[in-house]
């Protein structure tokens with residue numbers, strides 16, 4: 119399947135992240151999807167960081183996993199891994215495809231339970247609010263002794279075929295170009 123659209127991932131915060139320096143860590147999050155790679159800023163000396171940062175990726179194929187990896191920034195050595203998790207956007211996309219309109223604010227369209235198929239630490243709800251659908255997720259990090267991430271995903275309405283087709287929306291094109299450049303770095 120060709121380009122489907124843009125997904126905004128708001129990386130809210132980390133909870134009880136692993137210690138990789140003497141007593142704490144300097145964590146940042148890298149979001150990867152295929153060749154795209156975007157990251158948050160580094161939060162120094164904080165195992166419970168609040169990034170509250172929005173990262174945008176384009177989704178070309180729902181089967182390409184979206185991986186969030188947490189690292190501890192180090193000045194003189196390579197950055198240390200603090201675990202990773204994958205976002206499963208299929209339940210969310212299924213809700214989008216229902217084509218719902220004008221539901222009351224706060225309507226829970228779907229409840230997704232933690233399973234061996236996802237990295238959810240807790241029940242996660244797809245919510246309709248102010249004309250938009252979003253899903254908050256609490257993710258349990260894997261390949262690490264401890265740590266969770268809180269993120270929120272939201273589909274951006276403008277279809278991406280406009281970006282790659284005849285009509286180019288400058289703002290969106292900038293986002294996609296930036297991500298593509300980032301992937302090359």
Ligand SMILES: [Ca+2]
Pocket residue numbers: 138139143144190191192193
């Ligand atoms: Ca460090």
